[in-house]
Amino acid sequence: MSDITIIGLGAMGSALASAYLAKGMEVTVWNRSAERAAPLVAKGARLAENAAGAIDASTLILVSVLDYPAVRDILRPAAAHLEGRTLVNVTNGTPDQAREMAAWAQSRGAAYVDGAVMVTPELVSGPEAFLLYSGNSAAYHRQEATLAVLGSSTYVGEDPALASVYDLSLLSAMFGMFGGYLHAAALVRSEGIPAAEVTPMIMSLLNAMIELFPETAREIDSGEHPTPSSNNAMMATALRNVLDGSREQRVSTALMEPIWALFDRASKEGLGDRDISALVPLIYSPDGARA
Numbered sequence: 001m002s003d004i005t006i007i008g009l010g011a012m013g014s015a016l017a018s019a020y021l022a023k024g025m026e027v028t029v030w031n032r033s034a035e036r037a038a039p040l041v042a043k044g045a046r047l048a049e050n051a052a053g054a055i056d057a058s059t060l061i062l063v064s065v066l067d068y069p070a071v072r073d074i075l076r077p078a079a080a081h082l083e084g085r086t087l088v089n090v091t092n093g094t095p096d097q098a099r100e101m102a103a104w105a106q107s108r109g110a111a112y113v114d115g116a117v118m119v120t121p122e123l124v125s126g127p128e129a130f131l132l133y134s135g136n137s138a139a140y141h142r143q144e145a146t147l148a149v150l151g152s153s154t155y156v157g158e159d160p161a162l163a164s165v166y167d168l169s170l171l172s173a174m175f176g177m178f179g180g181y182l183h184a185a186a187l188v189r190s191e192g193i194p195a196a197e198v199t200p201m202i203m204s205l206l207n208a209m210i211e212l213f214p215e216t217a218r219e220i221d222s223g224e225h226p227t228p229s230s231n232n233a234m235m236a237t238a239l240r241n242v243l244d245g246s247r248e249q250r251v252s253t254a255l256m257e258p259i260w261a262l263f264d265r266a267s268k269e270g271l272g273d274r275d276i277s278a279l280v281p282l283i284y285s286p287d288g289a290r291a
């Protein structure tokens, strides 16, 4: 038996397998396209013939493929082999997909832990690496030391969907930032200014803004939105200038328009003198998304 089986040897799966091999652990690997296993086999991994063989090789099975349909494609034909295994699925997906996969794995006799890797493959097992897990707590705690090889681990709860909720929340923050940055770069380039020139200024501004997040979070959670020095009405006007200025520069406004619309609506709904924390109920309220 190997110490761990890794199924899926894309950029992330290969990094996960490499981290275990670097620790001198016995690692069995499998990937739909077998050639991707070659660099890992050269480092000492055993290549299973098929997914069923990979599952047979270890009691701990770590899956990292593109999406949940790929996980299903791989595991369904090998379902009979899952009995007694711990299945840790760190494939990105939705809360419902995680719950459905947990129920399916449990019905096959496997203990299911859902997870998310919150860094790029290059950073796996390094000081910045962190991963989120949810699902079968007994199985998670049994495997905690092995999972810790990949980076610091946070177990967020028994509901298998929770790791996905946290993962998608963090990705929302990241992708929103990417969208803003890409628009910013396009805007300066419309005037022939290199992105490299404005980037340190953007980083400085974002770093200062991020410092405000803990206080914003307190306001969101308490529902108390004090009158701030930077209010929503002022920001709606500034965002209108971002849209108008972008159009003047022939830069697409597609990324920024939904953000302006949110601030504009807040102003029209009497939240113009409030802080950005007052916008969250416009995006989500328990009776359904509103924005």
Ligand code: NAP
Residues within 6 Å of the ligand: 008, 009, 010, 011, 012, 013, 031, 032, 033, 036, 064, 065, 066, 067, 069, 070, 071, 073, 074, 090, 091, 092, 093, 117, 118, 119, 120, 121
């Ligand atoms: P990737 O390099 O594109 O690899 C995709 C993997 O999925 C390959 O092993 C591929 O197999 C497999 N696959 C896709 N469709 C399949 C199917 N129908 N049946 C069987 N295997 C299938 O992607 P990655 O970067 O490794 O990402 C893996 C997971 O990690 C994703 O859920 C991603 O969101 C997550 N993640 C990635 C990063 C990152 O920066 N890369 C960071 C955090 C989380 P083949 O080799 O046969 O095509």
